[in-house]
Amino acid sequence: MTDHYDALETRDPAAREADLFARMPDGLRKAMAAPAYAQRLKGTDPAEVTSRAALARLPVLRKSELPALHKAAPPFGGFVAGPLGSFGRLYSSPGPIFEPEPAHADPWRGARALFAAGFRGGDVVLNTFSYHLTPGGFIFDTSARALGCAVIPSGPGNTEAQFELIEAYRPRGYSGTPDFLKILLDAAADAGRDVSSIRRALVSGAAFPKSLQDEIKARGIEAYQAFGTADLGMVAFETPAREGMVVNEDLILEIVRPGTGDPVAPGDVGEIVVTSLDPDHPWIRLALGDLTSALPGLSPCGRTNMRIKGWMGRADQTTKVKGMFVRPEQIGEIGKRHPALDRLRLVVTREGEADVMTLKAACASPSEALRGELSATLRAVTKLGGNVELVALGSLPNDGKVISDER
16 A cells, blocks of 8 residues: 555655745736736736745735625635636635635545545545535545545434444545544444444544544544645645644645734744645635644655644634724734844733733843833834833743733
8 A cells, every 4th residue: 555645745845845836926827817816916926926935925815804805896805717617616604705616626635635544545435524505525525536435425413314324335434523423433332333334534623632532543443634724625634644734735835923924933833824826716825814833854654745733723813902903913013113022922911990901022132212112112003002021032932822812
């Protein structure tokens, strides 16, 4: 049994990077054929965007912006150039956010994730993600069929019907949330039903803590995690190495300081930003609102792409102080005005039934002059007064938080 989906997964990292950025100018041109990208990237010469540094100078498109953009210019906010009829399926996710499915094979690029989890052509897969309106069910369905698997489109719920399908078709694989897999296994044990054919699982869409991982494994199922979104499909996935998640091929993943588009230092926690060069539906610097950090080195499984720790929380830490919203973007702006600072964190508390905010700033050379300058900048940017505390380098946690609401 081969260990890798294809040779792309094990190529030299420099060769992968060169290939991606050789394709970037054409990808940008295709994106800019859509009116919203043309406006957002106005003045950009695609031929000059051939490195990560050049890419990082382009604006990010925040996923949190999409509902309003889609409502203003339905259905896709002007970010899709092709006619609706050129896509395979059309979906809607909560927001609402409208998503088109490219018509080419494996449109959600998930076959690699299933392969890494041990699925192989000829397997039967029980797919319990929902097939109703949202793309979740079809992301895993089309990925499994691209790998050559037969799919039972069961969707979630109705365990009695699930047992009948499992006992009839004897699926080797399961795809769905880890929570529903436990429900299914528990219900089968209580009812005396045979679900022992399931030996592999690719789970997503919910937390998969160590305790549940151990329980699933004890029941004879090797379960792997995948990180994906309804916009991009599979972004990263776990491999037999069990050391973080490997970023999918054909994607450029950046980790930026929340509220900005600026890449973090290696190993720091930040927000995931993804660029996809899919010819039917490119995404340019889509900020997902999820936090992660990069792992150093290469995976022991032999795959050579960038690795991330997995999902580490949400980057959207917007909060309301004294009736006014304070956003991560504003803390990012303070950092830009004071580039000598390291990490920043705005801590919001309550004192005497009043909101109080304190900006903690890590710096090498604290001074009263710097404290005064930061206090003025904090007020200018947020329109609110607050305390400033200068702290030592390395004293603020590396967890991606720039606003901590402790009320």
